[in-house]
Amino acid sequence: MSKDRPFVLTIAGLDPSGGAGILADIKTFEQHKVTGFAISTANTIQTENQFYEIQWTGLSFVIRSIETLFLNYKINVVKIGIVSSLHDLSRILSTIKLLSPSTKIVWDPVLKSTTQFDFLNIETHSDLNKILPKIDLITPNYHETEILFPGFISKNLWKENQISTNILLKGGHNEKALGRDRLFLKDEVLELLPSEKNCFEKHGSGCVLSSAIASNLALNQNTTEACKNAKIYIEKYLSSTSTLIGYHYV
Numbered sequence: 001m002s003k004d005r006p007f008v009l010t011i012a013g014l015d016p017s018g019g020a021g022i023l024a025d026i027k028t029f030e031q032h033k034v035t036g037f038a039i040s041t042a043n044t045i046q047t048e049n050q051f052y053e054i055q056w057t058g059l060s061f062v063i064r065s066i067e068t069l070f071l072n073y074k075i076n077v078v079k080i081g082i083v084s085s086l087h088d089l090s091r092i093l094s095t096i097k098l099l100s101p102s103t104k105i106v107w108d109p110v111l112k113s114t115t116q117f118d119f120l121n122i123e124t125h126s127d128l129n130k131i132l133p134k135i136d137l138i139t140p141n142y143h144e145t146e147i148l149f150p151g152f153i154s155k156n157l158w159k160e161n162q163i164s165t166n167i168l169l170k171g172g173h174n175e176k177a178l179g180r181d182r183l184f185l186k187d188e189v190l191e192l193l194p195s196e197k198n199c200f201e202k203h204g205s206g207c208v209l210s211s212a213i214a215s216n217l218a219l220n221q222n223t224t225e226a227c228k229n230a231k232i233y234i235e236k237y238l239s240s241t242s243t244l245i246g247y248h249y250v
Contacts, residue, residue, distance in 0.1 A: 012081025
């Protein structure tokens with residue numbers, strides 16, 4: 001295996017259409033010239049426009065898979081997608097940090113599919129707050145942000161920004177400024193403006209964006225650079241076709 005490419009791991013669901021989940025992540029990793037590994041948290045039955053069924057992978061199997069990879073490779077960045085509960089997410093994060101404290105973690109908090117299938121319920125925010133310090137960046141859209149952090153946008157609580165991780169607020173669902181992302185860092189807020197590309201809605205675009213960020217972090221880009229360059233990548237993906245499945249290229 002090449003020693004020139006950094007190792008990046010995705011821990012997410014398997015979407016047989018390839019538009020989302022670990023298949024989309026691996027496509028993105030390869031385009032960024034990083035070596036991608038994948039651990040499936042769930043098998044799903046779905047197409048690019050319809051979700052039918054999910055079968056979760058047992059947590060112990062996921063943990064053993066993580067341990068095996070980390071004991072054999074130096075993994076620079078982990079991207080996490082769908083998980084069945086905050087408990088499972090906490091166990092996954094703790095395992096990674098125990099095995100490799102320097103590994104960076106990007107969490108794409110997929111709470112429900114575009115067809116409104118619920119993946120993860122936030123039952124207690126105190127549990128979420130305990131988890132966040134272990135994560136380097138989360139990438140929610142506007143709807144997910146209001147569920148994770150009530151009032152963060154609607155009541156302008158972002159001005160206080162007491163959340164213990166970096167947040168890339170995706171602008172795909174921002175009706176007032178479509179495509180305008182906002183990056184909330186510890187001491188500043190940056191706006192990432194869309195280009196003039198003619199973009200189309202895509203199944204799994206959040207997966208692609210977060211895995212592009214993870215790839216860039218593994219290539220030693222800082223958080224701001226990683227997010228800016230990932231935005232360029234995702235816009236190419238969104239503009240590649242007018243259908244719900246796009247083409248990956250840099």
